[in-house]
Amino acid sequence: MREFVWLNEALIPLDQARVPVDDRGFLYGDGLFETLRAEAGRVLWLPRHLARLEKSALALRLPFPADIPWEDRLARLLQANRLEQGLAVVKMLLSRGVAPGVGLPPASRPTLLIWARSYVPPTPEEYVRGWPVLTFPEPRTTFLGRHKSLNYLFYLAARQYALDRGAREALILEADGRISEGAATSLIVLRDGGFFTPQAPSALPGVTLEVLGQALRRRGQDLVALPVHPAQLREAAGLWLANSLVGVVPAASLDDLPLPVAAPATRFLQECLRDEH
Ligand SMILES: Cc1ncc(COP(=O)(O)O)c(C=O)c1O
Structure with a gap:
């Protein structure tokens, strides 16, 4: 079956989509992306993903394509790829395109690519038992983590x-050695009966985290941001990994030490998220 993508204004077969070799996305990684989950043809939390993309575009002087009929485009993309049923992953990539100059030059023709593929989620057992997690020893020392x-x-x-x-996921450290986030996930920690997330100045503001925070507030609870040191994480009553695609998965171990997997808390967090779909 032929796959289709949006490349700028055109919905075209994937094998015909071309980006110039001097696109700054290719030359320098000069661009942004979003990964979204679609269920039965409906993309989850689109406004939040677009808000993050817009904020980062502003910070990096990339033009945000504000006038695009996003919902219509995504619906047509999912339809063209026969993804109106089941789960799909939608990826949006915005690069500065071809633009001469050093620094962050004005982009007169940014590149916007949107693609969608079917998504195979973790198994039901993985959602219950969790994933082994390891700490990546190189701390992240760039502000780009926020984007x-x-x-x-x-x-x-x-x-x-x-x-x-x-292991399945890596934990990222802040420059000062505090816990930041996962390599592709935000973190939720259970301690003293409350949920919190590492306060991490250079971590990505996760959409899933934001949605979970809202869901918890609806239930009279908070998702508090607090500084977390690696030793504190090892003593936590539970650790969960969250992103838009996977949802919430418990961490089964951290650096080869088993972590408590609190099944009721896992179910609670997963329900919280599902209620916000
Ligand atoms: C580094 C990093 N942190 C956190 C997340 C979770 O973000 P979101 O919940 O917006 O998908 C991701 C998503 O892929 C990520 O790459």
């Missing part, structure tokens, strides 16, 4: 570090 930038190599290397050692 979902195309400079994703750091996170890919961190994830590979974990995979090479039999």
